[in-house]
Amino acid sequence: MPTAATTQAWVSTLPVPAELVWRHATHFGGINGELYPLLRMTAPRGTTTLDPHSIVPGARLFRSWLLLGGVLPVEYDDLTIAEIGAGRFLERSRMLTSRVWEHERIVEEIDAGSCRLTDRVSFVPRWPALRPVMMATVAFLFRHRHRRLAERYRRPRAA
Numbered sequence: 001m002p003t004a005a006t007t008q009a010w011v012s013t014l015p016v017p018a019e020l021v022w023r024h025a026t027h028f029g030g031i032n033g034e035l036y037p038l039l040r041m042t043a044p045r046g047t048t049t050l051d052p053h054s055i056v057p058g059a060r061l062f063r064s065w066l067l068l069g070g071v072l073p074v075e076y077d078d079l080t081i082a083e084i085g086a087g088r089f090l091e092r093s094r095m096l097t098s099r100v101w102e103h104e105r106i107v108e109e110i111d112a113g114s115c116r117l118t119d120r121v122s123f124v125p126r127w128p129a130l131r132p133v134m135m136a137t138v139a140f141l142f143r144h145r146h147r148r149l150a151e152r153y154r155r156p157r158a159a
Contacts, residue, residue, distance in 0.1 A: 005100065006135055007122040012146045014153045018115035021153070022087055022107045025117070026050040033152070034145040040070040041077070052084045058092075077101065097134060100124040117149065 014021055024030035027049050032040050042065045055061070058080065066075040075096050082092040082102075091103040102122040109115050119142055125131050 004128075005102075005122045005124050006131060007120065008135070008139055008142070009118060009120040010142045010146050011116060011118045012149055013110065013114060013116050014149060015114050015155045016153045017113060018087060018107045018109040021115050021117055021149075024149075024152075025105055025107060026089070034148045035141075036148070037069065038141065038144060039074075040067045041065075042067065050081060050084065050089065055081050055084055057084065058082055060093075095123075097126055097130060098123040099126050117146075119145070 024033075028041065028043050028047065035041060044062050047062070061079045061081065064077045064079050065073045066077065068074045078094045080091065080093045081089055083090040087107045087109075089105055091101070093101045093103075095101045100123060102120075104118075104120040106118045106120075107115055108118075121138055121142065123134060123138070125134055
């Protein structure tokens with residue numbers, strides 16, 4: 001990652017097993033559930049998961065469009081998974097607004113019924129003047145994603 005990269009991170013503790021969160025985190029339905037209603041990420045017809053067995057690390061998978069409100073294309077992601085393994089992936093892609101985009105997601109078991117999810121994002125804007133806007137947008141989007149995850153996996157309150 002070039003020295004001009006901006007890095008941000010978000011961490012959530014979720015009251016469910018790590019395996020459940022990992023399945024959600026690598027399924028396009030889960031990804032889009034986190035992004036909803038702000039964005040939707042496209043994938044080729046028939047692509048439902050980021051399957052570690054079918055990914056060639058470092059090879060571009062496809063171009064995914066990010067659709068504002070699920071309809072208006074505002075960004076693309078030449079989706080490339082650099083590393084993937086049990087409970088962790090590292091996406092290293094190019095985007096319309098970023099020469100380099102890295103998104104690392106780690107799902108770690110805390111105990112049998114809970115886990116820690118960490119998202120770390122680093123990017124190098126194509127146009128330096130975009131850095132403050134991108135920092136604010138990425139922070140807003142990932143806080144939203146973590147809120148959506150917390151809502152999805154919230155334990156019901158005892159009566």
